[in-house]
Amino acid sequence: MLDEFRSSGTLSHQRSSHPTLLGTRFAASPFLSTEDRLALERVALPARSVAAGKDLLRESERAAHIEVLIDGWACRYKMTRDGHRQIVALLTPGEAANLDALLFTRLHYAVRTLTPTKVLTLPRDRVLALAEQHSGIAKTLGWLALNENAILSQWALCLGRLSARQRLAHLLCEMSARLGDLDDGESRFELPLTQEQIADVLGLTSVHVNRTVQQLRAESLIETKGRTVMIADMDALRQIAGFDPAYLQDGRASAHLAP
C-alpha cells in the first residue's frame, strides 16, 4: 500500500542522501531509461530544504536552473495588474517548477512553496547537453512540457466554462488522480491549500470557495479534516465536474515507444 507514503506528500525517502529523480515526474516519462535518469542525477546539485510560503522563483527572473520539487507542494502563479492572484499550476512532489528555464531566458510566472519542500537543482546547460546526447532525455523534457500543456488546456476549459461547483469538483478529481488515486469509489489525500489558495486556483473568491465546499460537504460528496480531503463519492463528483482523467494519463499508454 502506498497510502501513507502518498498522503505524506513525500516521494524521497531515499536510501542515500544523494539526490534522486526516482519517483519524480521525470521517472514517469515513458521515454526515460534508467541510464538516462542516472545521467540526469549525476548533474543534479544537492537537494536543499525550503520553508513553506517562500518564493522559490520570482516573475520575470532570469533562471539558469531547473528546480525539481522532490518533496512538498508549490505553485506557479501570476499576478494581475490590480493585485489579483491566479495560480496557474499546482506542483506536487516530483514535478519540475520551471521547465521553461531550459529554453527561455525569463520566467513568466512566480513559484512559491505551499508546504515545507525539498528542492533539487538541475543546471540548465548540463541538462541541455545531456538532452543532445540522450534522445530519451530530450523526449522526456518535451513530454513534460506537453503534459503541462494538457493540464493547462483543461484548466482553460474549467476557468472559462465551468461553474464554481464544477470547478471545485474538478480540482478535487484532478488532484486525486494526479496523486495516484485511480481507484473508483473513495479517495483520501492531503490537499495542503488554504481556501484562499484554492480560490486562486479556481479563479474565485475565498468566500465563495468556502460556500461551495460546504455545499459539497452537505451533499456528503466530500469530507474534510484539516488539510485532508476525502472524496466520498468519486463517481458523483466526476459527474458534476465532467472529469475524465484521460488528459493526465497519456504517455503511460504509449509506454511501448520507450527505447
Add this chain to the structure above:
Amino acid sequence: MLDEFRSSGTLSHQRSSHPTLLGTRFAASPFLSTEDRLALERVALPARSVAAGKDLLRESERAAHIEVLIDGWACRYKMTRDGHRQIVALLTPGEAANLDALLFTRLHYAVRTLTPTKVLTLPRDRVLALAEQHSGIAKTLGWLALNENAILSQWALCLGRLSARQRLAHLLCEMSARLGDLDDGESRFELPLTQEQIADVLGLTSVHVNRTVQQLRAESLIETKGRTVMIADMDALRQIAGFDPAYLQDGRASAHLAP
C-alpha cells in the same frame, strides 16, 4: 511594409509550389538553423487546402501527424459535458495545430478551421527521427511547446481573474502582437472570428461580448469593419488589459543561444 502581407493572413506566397516552413512558428525558433528547416521541409507531405469550419482533428483522436497551418486561421477547442465550448488556442498562419501528437497517442482537444486554410503535414516518426539527429530541431519542438505553455498560462490568468472588458482588451492586444504589430500607437489587423467565437475564447457569452465590443467602440479605443479590427489607442487598451507582451517574445531575446 508588411502591412498588406500580414492583413491578408497569408504567409506562404512561396516561389515554388513546394511546402515550406519559412514564415511559420518553426522558423521563428531561435534554435532552428536553415539546414534544420530544410531537413524538416524534406519530410513534409504536400500541402492541402481545407475549407472554413471543418474539424481538422477531433478530440480523443489518434493522430500520427503534425499539421502545420501554412495559411489561414484555426482553433483548438474543448467541449464541456453540458455542451459549452471553450477555445483553448487560436492558431494563426504558421502555427502547429497539434504538437502533442509527437509524444502523445491521443489528442485532448479538437482542431477546427476558422477560415479557408492551407495545411501541411509532418509525419510524426519522420520528425522524431530528425529531432534525434538535429538538436536544433529537438530544441525547436520544445521551444514551441513552451511557447504554447506561456500563452496558456497567460490565458488562465485572464479567464480566472479578468473582467469581460479586460479579457477582450487582452485578446485584442495579444492578437495584434502575435500578428507582428509591435509598433505602439495604432494597429490594424484581420480577426476572422465571429463574436460567438470570441466569446468561446474569452469564456463569455456572445451577447456580452457584443456589449463589451460596443463599449470599447464607444470609447474610441477600437474600430471594426467586417472582420478588420483597428486598435485606435494601443496604450490605453494595454492599460485596461494589463497587457505585457513579454510572454510572447521569449526566444527572440535569447537568439544568441542558437547554434
Add this chain to the structure above:
DNA sequence: CGGGTCGTTGACACATTTCAAGTTTAGTGG
C-alpha cells in the same frame, strides 16, 4: 495567554447570463 491565520456567516451590490425579440449583413440561386 495572546495574536494571527483560517474558516464561517449574512446582507447586499453587481457583472454576466439567459431569454426572446429585432435588425443588419453576407452569401446564394434565380
Add this chain to the structure above:
DNA sequence: CCACTAAACTTGAAATGTGTCAACGACCCG
C-alpha cells in the same frame, strides 16, 4: 442584379451566480 435566406449582430428586461464588505469564531503556535 435582385430576392431570399441564414448567419451574425444588436437590443432590452429579468434572473442569477459570484463578488464585496464586514464581522465573528475556531484553531494553532509561540
